[in-house]
Amino acid sequence: MESNVLPVISVKNLEKVYSGGVHAVKGVSFDVFPGQVVVIIGSSGSGKSTVLRCINRLIEPTAGEVFLEDVQINDKATDINFIRSEIGMVFQSFELFAHMKILDNVTLGLKKVRGFSNDKANKIALEAIAKVDISDKIDFYPGQLSGGQKQRVAIARALAMNPKVMLFDEPTSALDPELIGSVLKSIKKLANEGMTMIIVTHEIGFAQEVGDWIIYMDKGLIVESGNPDILANPKSERLSQFLGQILQVE
Amino acid sequence: MRRNYEVRTADSVRHKSVILGLTAAVLILISIPLALSQSSTVGWHSIPSGVTTNFNSVVAINETDAWVVGDAGTILYTSDSGQTWVTENSGVSSDLLDITFNQVPFVVGTSGTILARIDGVWTDISILGGPDLNAVSVTNFTQLGNAVIYVAGNGGKIYKGDGLAFNETATGETTDINGMSFYDHLNGLAVGDNGVILGTTDGAVTWEVRDTPSNVSSTNFNDVFFVSNIRAYIVGDDGVFLRSAFQNNVGIGYQWKEWSTGLNVNLHGVDASSVNKVWVIGDLGTVALTKDGGATFTSQKLDVNTTSRFNEISMVNSDIGFLVGDSSEIFFTDTGGSTINDKPTALTFNSFFEYANFASPRLLDGLIATVKIVVFSIFFGFTLGVTLAMFKTSRLLFPIPYGFTMGDDNIRYVKYYAFNPLKIFANIYTNLFRNTPLLVQFLFIHFGLFQAGVDLTRIFFTPDRAFLSAIVALSLNSGAYQAEIIRSGIQAIPVGQMEAGRSMGLSYIQTMRYIIMPQAIRIVIPPLGNEVVNLVLNSSLAFTIGYTELTRQGNLLIAITFKTFWTWGLVLVYYFIVTFSLSNVMRYIEKKTKIPGLGVGGEI
Numbered sequence: 063m064e065s066n067v068l069p070v071i072s073v074k075n076l077e078k079v080y081s082g083g084v085h086a087v088k089g090v091s092f093d094v095f096p097g098q099v100v101v102i103i104g105s106s107g108s109g110k111s112t113v114l115r116c117i118n119r120l121i122e123p124t125a126g127e128v129f130l131e132d133v134q135i136n137d138k139a140t141d142i143n144f145i146r147s148e149i150g151m152v153f154q155s156f157e158l159f160a161h162m163k164i165l166d167n168v169t170l171g172l173k174k175v176r177g178f179s180n181d182k183a184n185k186i187a188l189e190a191i192a193k194v195d196i197s198d199k200i201d202f203y204p205g206q207l208s209g210g211q212k213q214r215v216a217i218a219r220a221l222a223m224n225p226k227v228m229l230f231d232e233p234t235s236a237l238d239p240e241l242i243g244s245v246l247k248s249i250k251k252l253a254n255e256g257m258t259m260i261i262v263t264h265e266i267g268f269a270q271e272v273g274d275w276i277i278y279m280d281k282g283l284i285v286e287s288g289n290p291d292i293l294a295n296p297k298s299e300r301l302s303q304f305l306g307q308i309l310q311v312e
Numbered sequence: 313m314r315r316n317y318e319v320r321t322a323d324s325v326r327h328k329s330v331i332l333g334l335t336a337a338v339l340i341l342i343s344i345p346l347a348l349s350q351s352s353t354v355g356w357h358s359i360p361s362g363v364t365t366n367f368n369s370v371v372a373i374n375e376t377d378a379w380v381v382g383d384a385g386t387i388l389y390t391s392d393s394g395q396t397w398v399t400e401n402s403g404v405s406s407d408l409l410d411i412t413f414n415q416v417p418f419v420v421g422t423s424g425t426i427l428a429r430i431d432g433v434w435t436d437i438s439i440l441g442g443p444d445l446n447a448v449s450v451t452n453f454t455q456l457g458n459a460v461i462y463v464a465g466n467g468g469k470i471y472k473g474d475g476l477a478f479n480e481t482a483t484g485e486t487t488d489i490n491g492m493s494f495y496d497h498l499n500g501l502a503v504g505d506n507g508v509i510l511g512t513t514d515g516a517v518t519w520e521v522r523d524t525p526s527n528v529s530s531t532n533f534n535d536v537f538f539v540s541n542i543r544a545y546i547v548g549d550d551g552v553f554l555r556s557a558f559q560n561n562v563g564i565g566y567q568w569k570e571w572s573t574g575l576n577v578n579l580h581g582v583d584a585s586s587v588n589k590v591w592v593i594g595d596l597g598t599v600a601l602t603k604d605g606g607a608t609f610t611s612q613k614l615d616v617n618t619t620s621r622f623n624e625i626s627m628v629n630s631d632i633g634f635l636v637g638d639s640s641e642i643f644f645t646d647t648g649g650s651t652i653n654d655k656p657t658a659l660t661f662n663s664f665f666e667y668a669n670f671a672s673p674r675l676l677d678g679l680i681a682t683v684k685i686v687v688f689s690i691f692f693g694f695t696l697g698v699t700l701a702m703f704k705t706s707r708l709l710f711p712i713p714y715g716f717t718m719g720d721d722n723i724r725y726v727k728y729y730a731f732n733p734l735k736i737f738a739n740i741y742t743n744l745f746r747n748t749p750l751l752v753q754f755l756f757i758h759f760g761l762f763q764a765g766v767d768l769t770r771i772f773f774t775p776d777r778a779f780l781s782a783i784v785a786l787s788l789n790s791g792a793y794q795a796e797i798i799r800s801g802i803q804a805i806p807v808g809q810m811e812a813g814r815s816m817g818l819s820y821i822q823t824m825r826y827i828i829m830p831q832a833i834r835i836v837i838p839p840l841g842n843e844v845v846n847l848v849l850n851s852s853l854a855f856t857i858g859y860t861e862l863t864r865q866g867n868l869l870i871a872i873t874f875k876t877f878w879t880w881g882l883v884l885v886y887y888f889i890v891t892f893s894l895s896n897v898m899r900y901i902e903k904k905t906k907i908p909g910l911g912v913g914g915e916i
Contacts (some may be wrong), residue, residue: 073575081728083719120811128916147817157812161830161907175817293844 068131070227070258071117076126078112086112086163088282090127094227094275095270097256099273101263101273105304109282110262114229117260118149130226147175150220150228154235158204158219164191165200170221190222194248210241214248219274221252223303229250230261234268246272266293278304327877354615355649356599356635361652364905367636369411369419369624378626378634379417380642381408394634394644402427402434409446410624415453420445420463428475430456439478447492449500463517464489464502472516477567481516486713491535493544501565503533503546505806518669525570526554532578535624538565539584543605547579555606571606576874580623585630591649593622593635600666601649608872612649639657662915667878671869678865685779686848686890693847694840696787697794702824703738704799719785738795745792751853754785758857782854782861790847797839801832841898845891852887861887 066180071094078087079190087109094100115121117128119135119142128135135145157168165187172183191197194214195206206247213233220228230249234242246268253259253272263269269276270290278301286298296302365382372378380388385402402408409423419427419434421828424442427434437456439445445465452460454477463478464470468485470492471478483489487505494500502510507524533548544565546554551574557567575578579594588605593599599616600609620639631648635641661667711728719725745753758781761768768780805828813823833840852863862870866883872875 079719079725085719085721085723088721115811119814120815136473143817143819146815149815151812151815153808153812154809157806157808159809159812159831161825163832171816171818174822174826206908219816237456253412258640 064122067095069095069129070098070131070289071260072098072129073113073117074127074129076113076116076128077124078109078121079124080117086282087116087123088286090279090282091126092220092275092277092284092287094258094260096258098261098274099173099253099259099261100275100277101261101274102277102279103263103266103269103304104279107281108279110279111231113279114231114262116153118146120151129240142274148226150223152213152216152220152228152233154228154232156204156216158210158212160214162205163200164196164202164204164215164221167215168222169203169213171219171223184190186224187218187222190218193221193251194218195244200268208241209237210244210249213237213245214272217245217248217252222256227258227260228261230259232264234263264308266305268294280304316577316893327731355612355647355651356614356643356645358614358616358618359644361394361397361640361642362400363388363397364640366407366638367623367640367642368407368409370634370636370642371411371413371417372626372628372632372634373413373417373665375628375646379411379413380634380636381411381419382636383407385421387581393632393646394642396573400434402611404438409444410448412448412450415464416452418448418450418463419462419507420448424465426478428456428834433460437473437597438473440465441808442471442478443467445503446488446490449492451494451497454467460497460515462492462494462500464492464520464754468504468508469521470502470510470516481519483510483519484521485510485519487496490533493538494537495538495541495544499538499541499565500823501538501544501546503536503548507531507533509533509536509546509565509568522566525554525568527555528570533566533580534580537581537582537590539590540587541583543724545582545584545590545606546794547582547594549578551575551577551579551594553579553582553592553606571602572872573600573606573609575600575609578621578623578652581625581635583625583633585627585628585648589630591625591627591633591646593625593637595621597622597637597641598715599625599635599643601651602891611652613651614643635780661873667873667875668882671873671875671879671882674865674869675862675882675886678860678883679890681779681859681865682854682861683852684852685782685786685859686851688783689847689851690844692783692787693790693794697798699796700738700791701798702740703734704742704795705802706732706734707767707820708732708734718825742792742795745789746796750785750789750850753789754853754857755780756789757781757785778854778857778859781857782851782859786847786851786854789850790843793843793846794840797836797843798832800839801836802828804835805831831907833904834907837898837902837905841895841902844894844898848891848894849887 074091076087076090079085090113094256104110115125129144130148131232133140168187168190169183172178174188191200192219196211196214199207199211222281234245238247248273270293273290276290276292278285281302286292286301363385363386365384367380370378370380376393377391385404385406385408386709387400387402388397389400390397401498404425406422406425409421409609411419419428422444424439424445424812426439428437443465443887445463449462459475461473461475466488468483468487468489470489471484472481485508487508489502489504492502498513498749500512507529509524510519511522512519531548531552533546536546538544544556545635553573554568555570555571556565557569571620573592575598575599579592579880581593582590584590588603590602592600597614597620599622601612602609616632618641620641621636622637625633632646635643637666645785710731712731713726714729715727717722717727768784771773772780789848809827810823813827851861854861855864862883866879869879
């Protein structure tokens with residue numbers, strides 16, 4: 063790893079205890095460097111989504127530190143709305159705004175957060191939409207789109223804000239197998255353009271293909287992390303078990 | 313058929329006599345009030361004078377003494393409430409048309425006739441070649457030559473004189489003047505044919521034409537009575553009754569409002585014993601009383617029915633008075649003309665359409681009043697509802713530690729109570745307003761708070777307190793219900809929408825405003841529609857605090873018409889029109905704001 067470069071995202075000893083007493087994340091640390099694609103894999107309940115949400119403070123970390131470059135995200139004094147605008151996020155269930163047309167979905171953040179004019183916002187939005195190949199749908203409502211199209215709009219929405227890093231929370235889990243391809247293609251395209259990304263996914267093949275760094279989490283801890291090679295030759299027994307189960311299913 | 317005969321014993325005979333005795337006692341007890349009330353089953357008693365002529369005017373000067381004047385120079389006098397009449401020598405043969413009293417009686421009649429009763433003798437002070445004089449008013453008298461006498465008659469002529477000479481005043485009118493009344497030596501009113509109302513404020517130096525309500529602009533006015541410095545009344549043909557509207561700094565008699573008498577005859581005389589207690593008389597033996605300044609009239613009964621035209625009424629006080637008319641009719645009352653059986657002058661309608669025609673303008677007034685409070689209440693209620701719903705779903709938290717919980721890793725963690733003052737306030741509010749009767753809320757806000765010193769008219773810019781109370785009560789109540797509806801809409805939006813908005817960098821308020829609320833409100837438009845309809849229906853409770861909305865108008869209509877079936881039926885129709893249109897408006901809004909591709913809409 064390039065140790066003399068400032069990481070885009072730096073997670074240090076992150077812990078999260080939910081109010082019910084569930085200790086979801088038990089001291090997780092990792093760095094994400096510019097242009098790097100970090101893929102977090104793990105079974106359900108392993109805490110990977112919690113880690114992702116702690117990064118843009120949708121979930122308040124109980125302990126530890128999270129940095130965006132040199133700004134501590136989980137500091138009370140930080141302007142969290144500005145930090146969030148610098149971190150794009152794509153959700154499992156798309157979370158498009160159903161009452162807005164596709165173009166308005168993408169321009170909302172540009173207008174209300176960045177304060178751009180209509181023309182400027184539209185121009186940026188159309189570029190982002192073109193990148194995910196749905197320029198023909200800008201006047202449609204989300205309800206009129208397929209799942210794959212919706213997720214690509216969600217990617218365009220995050221991308222339009224020109225974020226320093228993008229977070230993907232199981233972006234293909236809610237999609238039919240035949241629709242996954244188009245979404246993965248869009249993500250791969252971003253990776254090739256040098257976008258820094260943290261991806262939580264169950265798609266092992268995709269992780270292997272696009273990931274620069276793989277983190278395997280189980281029961282709130284990072285069990286194993288390394289180059290995508292670890293997916294082919296896991297060192298820990300738990301990862302090989304996990305991979306075995308996934309491959310069986312596929 | 314078999315019949316069992318009872319064997320009479322001494323006991324049973326005694327028993328029977330006790331029953332008979334009791335029955336007799338009860339009958340006597342019942343008949344006493346009946347006998348006592350006999351005198352008040354008739355309001356007006358005919359008191360024949362023995363003189364056959366048309367009587368045109370009467371003046372009663374105290375409880376026993378009165379003069380009556382009539383055609384062909386007739387003057388009668390009574391000093392015993394009309395039991396005996398003395399014919400006085402008028403010395404003229406013209407028809408005498410009006411009489412008034414100020415120290416002594418004054419009479420006017422046809423062909424400029426003016427008489428004054430000086431030292432017990434009728435003295436002729438006529439205007440030679442004068443017109444027929446219909447009205448006389450005397451504001452000051454010590455002796456002839458030192459008096460202020462006004463007489464009015466045909467051709468728009470009004471004269472002012474001192475008893476020795478009369479000078480014509482400039483009225484600018486040519487229509488006949490039928491009635492004249494002076495409140496004091498400066499302020500007077502005169503009325504005549506074709507809706508003429510004249511007023512003077514300078515002792516008839518100048519006369520001004522006053523505004524006549526447009527719908528009675530061609531009605532012949534027959535009499536006017538200047539009751540006090542705040543009130544005057546006019547009567548005319550076709551049952552027309554006008555009341556002066558009081559204006560600050562201007563005085564009265566400048567604006568007039570028509571009040572329905574429910575009488576379809578020409579009215580010829582008006583007199584009042586107080587500002588609001590007014591008698592009117594007219595054709596076909598009509599006499600009616602209003603005790604509320606014209607809002608409702610009550611027909612009064614005569615002991616001898618007549619179809620003669622009544623010409624003048626003179627009340628000494630609220631009990632004692634005389635009225636006279638054509639065909640020698642003279643009536644006297646010592647009960648104000650009232651009886652225990654008096655009924656309001658219920659209007660008669662030949663068909664429902666005739667009634668609907670009469671009722672519609674009044675019900676429309678009520679409808680507009682209802683719509684006014686409903687529109688304001690919907691606006692304020694919705695604003696309040698949105699605010700409270702935001703409170704209820706807000707994240708503002710003051711964590712208060714209250715204990716420990718064991719984590720899944722056997723470590724003890726502090727438990728927090730999420731104290732949210734906004735939410736607590738909103739919950740208390742909605743519970744209070746949803747669990748108490750709206751009627752009581754109305755009464756509390758209108759009467760309770762007012763007594764406690766909360767005068768809404770000081771806070772808002774209208775003096776109509778019932779109007780404000782109705783809006784406040786309806787808004788506060790509806791706000792509570794709308795809050796619950798909108799809260800359910802907000803909570804129906806997936807939490808991911810809030811996450812998506814926040815992750816984009818929008819603030820909580822921005823996310824609510826641009827993402828959550830637009831979707832939540834769309835979801836709750838149908839239940840909000842129900843609530844709006846409920847609000848309209850609930851607005852009828854404003855009736856109880858005296859706000860004249862649709863229901864109260866219906867009630868007032870029934871008070872003068874007795875048509876309960878037609879009235880309430882029409883009121884129902886009017887409410888239906890409002891609520892049905894509102895539901896359609898809500899359905900239209902729902903359709904307009906529907907998001908394509910969202911929600912099952914019957915496409916499949």
